[in-house]
Amino acid sequence: MSRTLHLNAFLMGVGHHEAAWRHPRTDPTRVADVRHFQELARTAERGTLDSVFLADGLAVGPAVRHNIQAVFEPLTLLAALATVTEHVGLIATASTTYNEPFNLARAFASLDHLSGGRAGWNIVTSAQAREAWNFNLDDHPAHADRYRRAAEFVDVAVKLWDSWEDEALVLDAAAGVFADTDRVHPIDHTGDHFRVRGPLNTPRPPQGRPLLVQAGSSADGVAFAGRYAEAVFTAQQTLADAQGFYAALKRATAAAGRDPDGVKVLPGIAPVIGGTEAEARALADELSALIVPEHALAQLSGMTGLDLTGLPLDGPLPDLPDVSAVQSHQSRYQLVVDLARRERLTIRQLITRLGGGRGHRVVAGTPEQIADQIELWFTEGAADGFNVMPPLLPSGLDAFVDHVVPLLRARGLFRHEYTGRTLREHYGLPRPASGYATRELVTA
Amino acid sequence: MSRTLHLNAFLMGVGHHEAAWRHPRTDPTRVADVRHFQELARTAERGTLDSVFLADGLAVGPAVRHNIQAVFEPLTLLAALATVTEHVGLIATASTTYNEPFNLARAFASLDHLSGGRAGWNIVTSAQAREAWNFNLDDHPAHADRYRRAAEFVDVAVKLWDSWEDEALVLDAAAGVFADTDRVHPIDHTGDHFRVRGPLNTPRPPQGRPLLVQAGSSADGVAFAGRYAEAVFTAQQTLADAQGFYAALKRATAAAGRDPDGVKVLPGIAPVIGGTEAEARALADELSALIVPEHALAQLSGMTGLDLTGLPLDGPLPDLPDVSAVQSHQSRYQLVVDLARRERLTIRQLITRLGGGRGHRVVAGTPEQIADQIELWFTEGAADGFNVMPPLLPSGLDAFVDHVVPLLRARGLFRHEYTGRTLREHYGLPRPASGYATRELVTA
Numbered sequence: 004m005s006r007t008l009h010l011n012a013f014l015m016g017v018g019h020h021e022a023a024w025r026h027p028r029t030d031p032t033r034v035a036d037v038r039h040f041q042e043l044a045r046t047a048e049r050g051t052l053d054s055v056f057l058a059d060g061l062a063v064g065p066a067v068r069h070n071i072q073a074v075f076e077p078l079t080l081l082a083a084l085a086t087v088t089e090h091v092g093l094i095a096t097a098s099t100t101y102n103e104p105f106n107l108a109r110a111f112a113s114l115d116h117l118s119g120g121r122a123g124w125n126i127v128t129s130a131q132a133r134e135a136w137n138f139n140l141d142d143h144p145a146h147a148d149r150y151r152r153a154a155e156f157v158d159v160a161v162k163l164w165d166s167w168e169d170e171a172l173v174l175d176a177a178a179g180v181f182a183d184t185d186r187v188h189p190i191d192h193t194g195d196h197f198r199v200r201g202p203l204n205t206p207r208p209p210q211g212r213p214l215l216v217q218a219g220s221s222a223d224g225v226a227f228a229g230r231y232a233e234a235v236f237t238a239q240q241t242l243a244d245a246q247g248f249y250a251a252l253k254r255a256t257a258a259a260g261r262d263p264d265g266v267k268v269l270p271g272i273a274p275v276i277g278g279t280e281a282e283a284r285a286l287a288d289e290l291s292a293l294i295v296p297e298h299a300l301a302q303l304s305g306m307t308g309l310d311l312t313g314l315p316l317d318g319p320l321p322d323l324p325d326v327s328a329v330q331s332h333q334s335r336y337q338l339v340v341d342l343a344r345r346e347r348l349t350i351r352q353l354i355t356r357l358g359g360g361r362g363h364r365v366v367a368g369t370p371e372q373i374a375d376q377i378e379l380w381f382t383e384g385a386a387d388g389f390n391v392m393p394p395l396l397p398s399g400l401d402a403f404v405d406h407v408v409p410l411l412r413a414r415g416l417f418r419h420e421y422t423g424r425t426l427r428e429h430y431g432l433p434r435p436a437s438g439y440a441t442r443e444l445v446t447a
Numbered sequence: 448m449s450r451t452l453h454l455n456a457f458l459m460g461v462g463h464h465e466a467a468w469r470h471p472r473t474d475p476t477r478v479a480d481v482r483h484f485q486e487l488a489r490t491a492e493r494g495t496l497d498s499v500f501l502a503d504g505l506a507v508g509p510a511v512r513h514n515i516q517a518v519f520e521p522l523t524l525l526a527a528l529a530t531v532t533e534h535v536g537l538i539a540t541a542s543t544t545y546n547e548p549f550n551l552a553r554a555f556a557s558l559d560h561l562s563g564g565r566a567g568w569n570i571v572t573s574a575q576a577r578e579a580w581n582f583n584l585d586d587h588p589a590h591a592d593r594y595r596r597a598a599e600f601v602d603v604a605v606k607l608w609d610s611w612e613d614e615a616l617v618l619d620a621a622a623g624v625f626a627d628t629d630r631v632h633p634i635d636h637t638g639d640h641f642r643v644r645g646p647l648n649t650p651r652p653p654q655g656r657p658l659l660v661q662a663g664s665s666a667d668g669v670a671f672a673g674r675y676a677e678a679v680f681t682a683q684q685t686l687a688d689a690q691g692f693y694a695a696l697k698r699a700t701a702a703a704g705r706d707p708d709g710v711k712v713l714p715g716i717a718p719v720i721g722g723t724e725a726e727a728r729a730l731a732d733e734l735s736a737l738i739v740p741e742h743a744l745a746q747l748s749g750m751t752g753l754d755l756t757g758l759p760l761d762g763p764l765p766d767l768p769d770v771s772a773v774q775s776h777q778s779r780y781q782l783v784v785d786l787a788r789r790e791r792l793t794i795r796q797l798i799t800r801l802g803g804g805r806g807h808r809v810v811a812g813t814p815e816q817i818a819d820q821i822e823l824w825f826t827e828g829a830a831d832g833f834n835v836m837p838p839l840l841p842s843g844l845d846a847f848v849d850h851v852v853p854l855l856r857a858r859g860l861f862r863h864e865y866t867g868r869t870l871r872e873h874y875g876l877p878r879p880a881s882g883y884a885t886r887e888l889v890t891a
Binding site: 025035037060067072074079085101103105106109110113174176179183198201202203204298 | 466468469475476479481485504505506507509511512513514515517518519520522523524526527529530531545546547549550553554556557558560561577580581582583584616618620623624625626627628631641642643644645646647648649650737739742
């Protein structure tokens with residue numbers, strides 16, 4: 004096949020639908036059971052998916068009364084998944100606003116070493132004031148400031164991953180030379196946000212650098228992705244919007260002097276799968292009926308950064324400020340406003356629409372119908388692949404792997420087996436050379 | 448048995464001897480192989496050891512030319528060991544100087560959830576200027592300042608672990624109540640170093656709090672251990688010194704208002720094991736002959752914080768400043784100076800003595816002789832157990848588990864099988880109640 008789909012399994016608790024844990028097909032105690040996630044990772048590998056992915060946030064608020072996003076910290080959980088899988092990529096979300104680059108570069112290098120080259124980093128800047136309060140701040144830094152720090156953070160991390168050349172580890176027992184220190188470089192970074200001497204305290208990871216992933220679709224986010232990202236997760240509700248975003252991101256990538264094929268665009272899709280369309284719709288309705296409206300309103304408030312609690316559920320959204328005034332989740336904010344206006348939704352209808360995927364596209368249907376939608380977006384310039392968000396876990400991932408993946412394979416759109424070992428190889432991306440590797444060395 | 452030994456396996460690369468990687472019994476490529484560490488953890492579990500432990504540092508210097516301390520970051524590596532073991536405790540070193548308490552409390556909670564209650568935290572303040580340079584600083588903070596920050600850091604971490612009461616997770620699917628938010632508490636911490644609102648973004652870990660371990664034996668370190676530590680790793684060269692330290696630490700614990708039995712003192716021991724004493728001594732000599740003097744001098748310089756490179760190897764140590772002037776590794780500094788003076792060692796003799804355990808006690812002999820030394824220190828008020836530091840890995844840990852542990856069991860000093868599941872249970876320590884759990888709740 005000339006061009007192949009890329010599929011990521013987005014793992015979240017017992018499912019992406021916000022009421023998943025209340026449905027009889029899930030066991031909510033498994034949110035704290037590592038074996039649950041190990042089984043999901045093995046299922047993804049059975050489906051030859053490119054990767055699994057964990058979102059993250061650095062605070063909980065009152066919404067935890069009705070749901071939890073995660074019990075485990077992503078890097079430690081992925082390390083535990085690495086040991087029970089051989090091929091599937093392992094992508095962890097981590098914040099550039101509330102970490103130090105040395106610590107994070109090192110943790111991702113460690114995960115890449117542990118997994119034989121399967122680590123990916125979903126770079127986020129964090130968005131909630133509640134997160135800032137856990138890190139000595141009164142409020143979260145402004146959107147543009149967070150992105151400036153993020154850019155410098157990634158620059159430092161890349162230098163640290165590159166600081167050991169690939170050939171630095173010589174292990175010459177006879178001579179007593181463990182590492183060729185001429186090939187281990189201080190990075191001497193001094194910038195607006197960070198001063199980091201380096202080198203990193205670990206040899207260069209198997210992939211050279213972990214796969215860099217990004218998920219913010221605001222103007223700042225697209226510019227950032229164009230410069231750094233190798234895969235982009237995005238929420239898109241319509242084919243036209245997805246095509247527009249896809250083209251904009253490829254343009255931003257070219258504008259940054261990079262090959263547009265060097266970044267893979269993966270819109271989210273929450274597939275509600277049934278043996279018949281009616282079965283799929285019945286499952287979607289069961290889940291909608293389990294939504295706790297106060298929780299959904301709190302989620303919507305968090306997504307828009309506005310307090311919507313107390314508004315009448317059967318009325319419209321109030322007039323909302325322009326996106327430029329919003330300091331968090333700008334792209335998700337715009338999506339929600341557009342969706343509500345385009346379809347003239349009441350608040351109740353809106354929270355039902357959002358309950359399945361927090362703004363990501365929900366598609367209910369048979370495996371054929373799901374595969375058709377995937378093929379359509381893939382061939383019509385809207386996607387290089389998909390971020391698959393099963394409403395219920397594990398059952399929804401099993402259904403996708405057992406019933407949708409075979410159709411995609413039969414249509415020549417997806418791999419029948421892994422052809423590479425590293426996450427970069429799955430995504431068809433090169434292993435970057437160290438920025439320090441071009442230096443000529445005088446050898447005796 | 449009334450009082451039982453506690454044994455920890457300190458895992459480091461392919462062995463604790465600084466030249467271990469050059470010895471024909473090791474394979475230095477395994478320093479970057481997670482399976483090596485998984486096998487070591489399983490060996491420790493076969494020996495019913497209490498725990499395995501990983502040291503850590505946040506920089507590498509020129510010494511990496513001749514050796515490496517670690518490729519993996521401890522928390523991610525231990526997560527990978529958790530999945531292949533069932534009982535053995537998992538203790539990671541992490542710095543209070545170069546982390547944020549929210550991130551670290553959360554990572555340890557995650558490891559505790561992943562492992563079913565087997566996480567321990569070796570609390571260090573970091574000691575090298577080279578580490579400070581990786582975290583925006585020109586030099587490392589002074590010793591006393593680091594300990595003040597450490598105390599507040601641990602206070603915050605404990606509040607975060609306690610912030611979810613044990614009964615907070617209700618998972619009432621019918622009512623749609625995931626967590627009882629009356630039992631999930633903000634911590635509202637405001638101190639000299641940190642402002643943290645909380646609560647933590649994960650339910651209370653299985654052990655309530657991970658086991659708190661400490662390894663600094665300076666005056667500040669002992670005071671800190673008395674207040675917080677539940678296990679203490681320490682370097683002691685003689686029975687008399689170890690008895691003095693043991694008594695001082697128990698006094699410091701009582702002075703902090705805690706039960707002296709609530710802290711377990713584990714001196715390091717590097718057992719060089721042979722079928723005969725002559726075999727053991729021959730192995731020790733083989734290792735000494737592989738020491739690279741420049742590397743050993745650099746290590747000694749790092750340990751003392753003084754540049755000793757260039758001094759004649761066959762001369763004595765120069766006059767050195769009083770320990771109170773030293774800002775890093777105070778207790779190890781004192782130990783080295785005392786050892787050199789007591790035995791009138793040349794620098795070459797000193798580096799040979801230190802090569803086996805970086806200041807920890809090296810005992811070469813038969814399994815019986817090793818067991819005798821362990822029993823002596825255990826029964827003579829010098830130790831509650833030992834931090835076992837095999838010179839070669841895996842062979843030295845295999846020898847300890849297969850030949851020394853059976854003797855300790857036969858003497859009634861050590862368990863024949865695990866009687867608990869958590870790290871706290873192995874160390875005979877209670878599960879602490881949440882500091883927020885005493886609040887009366889009005890129930891309907």
